[in-house]
Amino acid sequence: MLISYSMNPVIRHSIALVACMFGTGAMAAATEAAGSQSQCMTHAEAQALMETALPGLLQGAKQQCSSVLDSDSYLLRQEATLSKRFRQESETDWPKAKAAFERLGGSAVADMGDAGKRAAIETMVSDIVSQKMKPQSCEIVNGFLPFVAEQPANKIGDVSVSTFALIKKIGKVGRILPFDICSGD
Numbered sequence: 001m002l003i004s005y006s007m008n009p010v011i012r013h014s015i016a017l018v019a020c021m022f023g024t025g026a027m028a029a030a031t032e033a034a035g036s037q038s039q040c041m042t043h044a045e046a047q048a049l050m051e052t053a054l055p056g057l058l059q060g061a062k063q064q065c066s067s068v069l070d071s072d073s074y075l076l077r078q079e080a081t082l083s084k085r086f087r088q089e090s091e092t093d094w095p096k097a098k099a100a101f102e103r104l105g106g107s108a109v110a111d112m113g114d115a116g117k118r119a120a121i122e123t124m125v126s127d128i129v130s131q132k133m134k135p136q137s138c139e140i141v142n143g144f145l146p147f148v149a150e151q152p153a154n155k156i157g158d159v160s161v162s163t164f165a166l167i168k169k170i171g172k173v174g175r176i177l178p179f180d181i182c183s184g185d
Contacts, residue, residue: 040182043161045100048093049121050157052101055083056122060129065138074149075142082149087118089153094118 041049062079069076090097094114101117102109109117148156165181 046161047157048096050160051090051153052097054086056125060126063130068138086153
């Protein structure tokens with residue numbers, strides 16, 4: 001995926017949201033907390049895992065931003081609706097996300113049922129985002145969240161993974177995810 005300024009504004013905003021929110025290292029810390037080792041994951045698996053994490057990401061942002069944003073801000077008003085929609089949209093890709101999470105979490109997540117695994121992903125991401133997201137980011141995230149919210153969860157997941165792959169290739173920042181996207185993927 002080539003990112004350029006002439007790109008569709010919604011996609012540019014999606015990339016910005018990903019950078020602001022996932023840039024906190026939420027997925028890396030969440031999966032490392034589950035006991036993962038650095039591994040290779042297919043683009044499809046990583047995308048599915050990102051889709052599954054979206055409600056937690058929004059919940060964590062809402063928690064962090066609730067004291068910064070006005071009560072009528074988009075994030076505070078729409079988080080529950082968006083989280084519900086993203087949960088429903090991510091159902092199709094849940095088998096891929098589950099396999100990826102099980103591989104990352106190993107024995108620490110082996111005995112959890114599907115509902116427990118989904119809840120663990122959301123809770124870990126929410127907790128980490130609420131702790132690591134900078135309050136200064138709240139206005140920015142709230143400003144472009146309506147544009148990103150127009151996109152389906154799988155598109156946001158795809159843009160997220162593509163963004164992380166690009167950032168890694170550029171080499172300007174440290175490791176964001178605790179896994180690599182497999183070669184040829």
